[in-house]
Amino acid sequence: xxxxxxxxxxxxxxxxxxxxxxxxxxxxxxxxxxxxxxxxxxxxxxxxxxxxxxxxxxxxxxxxxxxxxxxxxxxxxxxxxxxxxxxxxxxxxxxxxxxxxxxxxxxxxxxxx
Numbered sequence: 001x002x003x004x005x006x007x008x009x010x011x012x013x014x015x016x017x018x019x020x021x022x023x024x025x026x027x028x029x030x031x032x033x034x035x036x037x038x039x040x041x042x043x044x045x046x047x048x049x050x051x052x053x054x055x056x057x058x059x060x061x062x063x064x065x066x067x068x069x070x071x072x073x074x075x076x077x078x079x080x081x082x083x084x085x086x087x088x089x090x091x092x093x094x095x096x097x098x099x100x101x102x103x104x105x106x107x108x109x110x111x112x113x
Contacts, residue, residue, distance in 0.1 A: 009049065011049060012045060012046060012050035015049070016042075019039060020091075022038065022042070023093075026090035027087030027090060031089065031093065039090060039093045040094075040097050042094060043095060043096065043097030043098040047097060047098035047099070047101025047102050051098070051102045051105075053109060056102050056109075057106075063096075063098070066092070066095060067095070067096070070088050074088055074089070
């Protein structure tokens with residue numbers, strides 16, 4: 001049986017892929033206002049459309065780990081290569097809005113129960 005994928009799921013999946021690719025490519029430049037806004041909007045789309053209730057806890061654990069590691073590892077990456085640090089910073093700009101949305105959805109579902 002073939003699982004039918006909704007248009008919203010496709011948009012969410014593409015937003016995730018595009019966000020990751022932009023984050024990696026953005027490592028070669030400093031993030032400007034427009035690129036930052038694009039990554040934030042893509043992160044919001046991912047948070048609203050991609051992460052379901054059963055995926056919330058693993059997603060939040062992974063993103064919190066990423067934010068903690070980026071905080072402590074960013075300086076190390078800067079010593080290795082500024083490009084790696086820029087990629088990590090862009091990835092964080094993309095992931096944090098999704099994390100906020102998923103966390104709010106999780107708190108809402110807990111409060112509703």
